[in-house]
Amino acid sequence: MDNTATQLHGDLSLDTCDLEPIHTPGRIQPFGALLAGPSDLSKIEYCSANVAEYLGIEPQVLLGSAFSKAIGEQITHDLRNLASISTARTQRERLGRYTLDAGDFEIYLHVNPQNQSVVEFERAPTETPSHRKAPIDEMRKYLASAGSRDSIEKMLDACVVGLGALTGYDRVLAYRYAENGDGEVVAEMRSGAATSFLGLRYPAWDVPEQARALQIKNPLRMLTDVAQDPVPVLAYDKKLPPLDMSLAHLRGISPIHVEYLSNMGVGATLTIGLVVDGRLWGMFACHHLSPRVIGSDVRIAVELFGQMVSLLIKQRMDISETRRRHKAAEARERILAETDANTDFLHSFQSLAPILAEVIECDGLAVTYEGKTLIHGSAPSHDAIAGISRYDDTQEDVILGIENLTQSDLVNGAELGASAGALLIRATAAYPMQLMFFRDEKIRSLNWAGKPEKKLDAGPLGPRITPRGSFDAYVESQRGFGNPWTASELAAAREIQILLTQIAAKGERVQLMRHQDLVTHQRQQDLMIAELNHRVKNILALIRSLSRQAKSSSASLESYALALEQRISALAAAHDLAVSNSMNGVSLRSVLETELQPFLTDDASQVLLTGPKIGLRADVAPIIALVMHEIVSNAVKYGALSTPDGIVRVQWSVSDDMLKLSWKELGGPPVEEPTRHGFGRSLVEKAITYEFDGHAVLSFAPGGVTFSFELPGENLVDLEAETEVKLVGSVGVIEMAASDKSALLVEDNVVLAMDMVETLTHLGTSNVETASTVEAGMKLAKKGGFDFAVLDMNLRGVVSFSIAEHLIEAGVPFIFVTGYGSSIELPETLRQVPILTKPVDEGTLSRCIEKLLQ
Numbered sequence: 001m002d003n004t005a006t007q008l009h010g011d012l013s014l015d016t017c018d019l020e021p022i023h024t025p026g027r028i029q030p031f032g033a034l035l036a037g038p039s040d041l042s043k044i045e046y047c048s049a050n051v052a053e054y055l056g057i058e059p060q061v062l063l064g065s066a067f068s069k070a071i072g073e074q075i076t077h078d079l080r081n082l083a084s085i086s087t088a089r090t091q092r093e094r095l096g097r098y099t100l101d102a103g104d105f106e107i108y109l110h111v112n113p114q115n116q117s118v119v120e121f122e123r124a125p126t127e128t129p130s131h132r133k134a135p136i137d138e139m140r141k142y143l144a145s146a147g148s149r150d151s152i153e154k155m156l157d158a159c160v161v162g163l164g165a166l167t168g169y170d171r172v173l174a175y176r177y178a179e180n181g182d183g184e185v186v187a188e189m190r191s192g193a194a195t196s197f198l199g200l201r202y203p204a205w206d207v208p209e210q211a212r213a214l215q216i217k218n219p220l221r222m223l224t225d226v227a228q229d230p231v232p233v234l235a236y237d238k239k240l241p242p243l244d245m246s247l248a249h250l251r252g253i254s255p256i257h258v259e260y261l262s263n264m265g266v267g268a269t270l271t272i273g274l275v276v277d278g279r280l281w282g283m284f285a286c287h288h289l290s291p292r293v294i295g296s297d298v299r300i301a302v303e304l305f306g307q308m309v310s311l312l313i314k315q316r317m318d319i320s321e322t323r324r325r326h327k328a329a330e331a332r333e334r335i336l337a338e339t340d341a342n343t344d345f346l347h348s349f350q351s352l353a354p355i356l357a358e359v360i361e362c363d364g365l366a367v368t369y370e371g372k373t374l375i376h377g378s379a380p381s382h383d384a385i386a387g388i389s390r391y392d393d394t395q396e397d398v399i400l401g402i403e404n405l406t407q408s409d410l411v412n413g414a415e416l417g418a419s420a421g422a423l424l425i426r427a428t429a430a431y432p433m434q435l436m437f438f439r440d441e442k443i444r445s446l447n448w449a450g451k452p453e454k455k456l457d458a459g460p461l462g463p464r465i466t467p468r469g470s471f472d473a474y475v476e477s478q479r480g481f482g483n484p485w486t487a488s489e490l491a492a493a494r495e496i497q498i499l500l501t502q503i504a505a506k507g508e509r510v511q512l513m514r515h516q517d518l519v520t521h522q523r524q525q526d527l528m529i530a531e532l533n534h535r536v537k538n539i540l541a542l543i544r545s546l547s548r549q550a551k552s553s554s555a556s557l558e559s560y561a562l563a564l565e566q567r568i569s570a571l572a573a574a575h576d577l578a579v580s581n582s583m584n585g586v587s588l589r590s591v592l593e594t595e596l597q598p599f600l601t602d603d604a605s606q607v608l609l610t611g612p613k614i615g616l617r618a619d620v621a622p623i624i625a626l627v628m629h630e631i632v633s634n635a636v637k638y639g640a641l642s643t644p645d646g647i648v649r650v651q652w653s654v655s656d657d658m659l660k661l662s663w664k665e666l667g668g669p670p671v672e673e674p675t676r677h678g679f680g681r682s683l684v685e686k687a688i689t690y691e692f693d694g695h696a697v698l699s700f701a702p703g704g705v706t707f708s709f710e711l712p713g714e715n716l717v718d719l720e721a722e723t724e725v726k727l728v729g730s731v732g733v734i735e736m737a738a739s740d741k742s743a744l745l746v747e748d749n750v751v752l753a754m755d756m757v758e759t760l761t762h763l764g765t766s767n768v769e770t771a772s773t774v775e776a777g778m779k780l781a782k783k784g785g786f787d788f789a790v791l792d793m794n795l796r797g798v799v800s801f802s803i804a805e806h807l808i809e810a811g812v813p814f815i816f817v818t819g820y821g822s823s824i825e826l827p828e829t830l831r832q833v834p835i836l837t838k839p840v841d842e843g844t845l846s847r848c849i850e851k852l853l854q
Helices: 002-010 067-071 073-084 135-147 152-167 209-217 255-264 296-337 349-359 382-389 487-504 509-552 557-580 588-599 621-637 679-692 750-762 774-783 801-810 842-853
Strands: 032-038 046-048 093-100 103-111 116-123 171-177 183-190 220-223 231-235 268-276 279-288 364-369 372-377 398-402 419-426 434-440 444-449 456-459 462-465 473-478 607-610 647-655 658-666 695-701 704-712 742-746 767-771 788-792 814-818 835-837
Touching (some): 032 067, 067 073, 073 093, 135 152, 135 296, 152 183, 152 279, 209 268, 268 296, 296 487, 349 364, 349 372, 349 487, 364 382, 382 419, 382 434, 398 487, 419 487, 588 607, 588 621, 588 647, 621 679, 621 704, 679 695, 679 704, 742 750, 750 842, 774 801, 801 814, 835 842
Parallel strands (some): 742 767, 742 788, 788 814
Antiparallel strands (some): 032 046, 032 116, 046 231, 093 103, 103 116, 171 183, 171 279, 220 268, 268 279, 364 372, 398 419, 419 434, 444 473, 658 704
16 A cells, blocks of 8 residues: 555646645554554454554454454454444544553544544553643643633734643744635744744645645644654555545655655644634644654643634634624714715715725725716726626626736726725615725735745656745735735625615615615614624633533543533524524523423423423523533433433423423432532532522432522513424435334443434434333333334343343344444344444444334
């Protein structure tokens, strides 16, 4: 495989540089070892050539053998369970620390797009001294410092300092991408030995398209030694395709990139992509002048740091856009106040144009309407304006920003004067009226890191683009450009579109009435924008608090991440309801139904909701959603919703200007008051009292948990209608093999059980009842009423054969699933039962169930 990858690199030319297969390099970095094979880990099809250093077994012995022979049955079983979790297909998951013959190792797994399990081994670090803070604690400190800054620029200055302290690299750069793909170093931290790259610009082709796409998919990338000898990845069969290692931290580095870094004088790197709205906004690039390896705990903290900084950047951009829209809305109201139904906007244009120029900075404006053109300030010739106005005349709703008119085919050589850039605004209801903003030419001085030119040379890997050998500043002057139109200015242009619509609506009485409706609607929208801006600030403060509290009450990084993710999901659901219902408040019933969706069956047999139509204020709903999330989570884990026989009764009413809600659990396991007082319980007992001057009582009675609260009426609003909660699902191309059937699922892992219930529902199953132990599974099996069953073969060390024997006697067909492969010896009576090995994909399960039911 390794020589194939080299051949691919050697074939790169000026036209194919972006096609370099960096996700399948055929080699890994030497700070770890790798095994890979089918997702069920039945056979080792790939291994790194250095695997003997880690497992004590030569590659030729490992290739083609079972994973269990190389790393043992238990680790293989644990890996199969990890491969069954859906997130293993989108990120590298840590299995944990294990002791093998060659020492202590950290083991990781992900499932690649070819449905192959890729397992990585890294030597476990020595234990951290107790007096040193954990990397996640350090990360929180630096994130808090960055989050307190009032601009993106200042925030990035704080980020590079924090990353430098956290990782120990000699130089940390914050790198931001322009719209055309060029990048610029906008913040820097460096040691005295490292040269400065601050302010330097890099052409778009320095980071090829496939590298950008891969950084969105896997934001973290580490190169431990630029001068390293890469380790080949060997394949069991030469016909096997190259192994996709997109999510692997060990993935080998492109020789072209290695040469590029060598030219920079860099010995090791760590990069963290900043992804905003699904696009690569920029990245942090950490450079070390000598080889450097950082441990997994630091890498996880750094990856989380990058994700949180991406959210902070998004928040700052949204605030900037909201402020600009507010300014535009104020200008719109001023202009409308100075005109009336009998005033022609064109006749008032010269006096109104300065108001528009305050909204979007410009050197001149023009308005065109039915062959008439009016100009204010510096603008191009009438011929040029006419050419711009003819842009895609099939579209009546247009916002078009042009940075360089000389490069546009709209003006066709017409006289531009001092103008270089233009912003065209066209609104459907106002067309053919069009408004244009113009900016004069600004000669740019761009500080490039080396001369930005593509040059085809005979490099070490053959004729191709050779990375630049010099990164000394190269200053280039660019002509013909105006200052670019920013995202917040384009958002303000949307407000001006509304202005054009409102102006056009003033011509006739009917149009005037329409204008009044638009004004009313826009005022409501302005209020909503202000409210949402307030909510964004509050929710970020709340997430920061949740992060701190979840950390203090979590036993491990994994449990901390899971708790934080679940609580943020609860908040997101509440905010979705708030946004969907605009400014009218959030339905209390909708908050409850969102949290209880999996248990709201058609016959309402497990969850009973009773109460009138009540709305919560939009700023109140997130806290109520968090409280109910904790109550529901407790019921699912330990209470009435942990067993099919359990019942939850929720009742609410309003009396004496007070909302009163009661939650009561019946039929669940016996209840004992927890000895541990965690963050979730504190939130339930204190949040409503502290936030809203309400009252809350949580009781752990032996027969079931009860919870009640009272909320003052000032936190409630009137609702016109209940918000509808929609369940979203897709069956895709999989057959509805279990349509309208009832199923019994016995699985001891809650995450796998949840995934399997979702899969069975996708296949059409109308009812799925679950159990996690042999006793509970036997109880459900004896109750009956199932068309088929899915049994985990091993339930916490006890085989489920007794359940299987009972199902055979009852005539109920079933399937075994197992993480141990076929290593368990089956009794004679069960040897004809179908066995599926974890992870089970939806298509395989569908076909198996179809045969089973036939």
